[in-house]
Amino acid sequence: MKLSGIGIRRLLQISSGLVILGLLLEIVSLLWFHPLSFVLFAFVAAGLIGLGILVYLVSLVFVAEPSESTGR
């Protein structure tokens, strides 16, 4: 599927979902005092947040804003 076919609003939802999940895991990693908390932050939370930011930036660059009539 082409990116323009997905639509900016769908990409925004994906982006915010990834960012929220990553941030929630970051809170867990900060409250959990354990050697694995660093692994949880560095490899899972940071990955999800980074991916969310990337999806948002991709939505800005590659996807055109839908017209009001399409409502997508």
Add this chain to the structure above:
Amino acid sequence: MVGILIGQIAFSIVLASIFLFRPSLTSAAGWKIVAFVGLCVLPGLCLVGGMNTHVQRSETTRFCTSCHVMVPFGQSLYIDDANHIPAQHFQNHRVPADMACYSCHADYGIYGPLDDKLRGLKRIYLQYVTTPPAAAAIRIPGGFKNAQCLHCHAGARSFEENPVHTALMSSLTSNQVSCLGSGCHDTAHDIANLEHQKFWKPIQ
């Protein structure tokens, strides 16, 4: 500091949630800026803050001794024996007590902190994926470097006025003679004999 960071993360989550449930809001110019802040700037700042907090936390004595295999090393800091170098440094606050492990074991080179973190990740891998070594079998790769002692002691009057140190100075700085393995300060983390030791109990 962690509280402030968690507050910032909570605010970011609230802001990002708006675009999860109402993505159509970004049609308006003002909301486009909010989306940029909520989905790019704030999460980026949360990442930097989180990394900073985790790196600082990983330098604490409590963090190092939270690994099962490091527990005996943590206990050895309380050995009641002035000849026991790590215990003497820890108990007399010659190193910050809350960063005792890091103070002596950090590589003070330019890429030292990165090397330390990679070594720590390797230890986590050994702990959870393969069989971890017994505590008594753990050795520092390449041995303990004098640079870690000299980082604090070099230039100190009590160190430089000691005739033994003066005589050996070039050998010490070039690491040809080890501070720990030359018959001078050779009792460090004697965990094999931990059960025979007397322990210091700090006054609460």
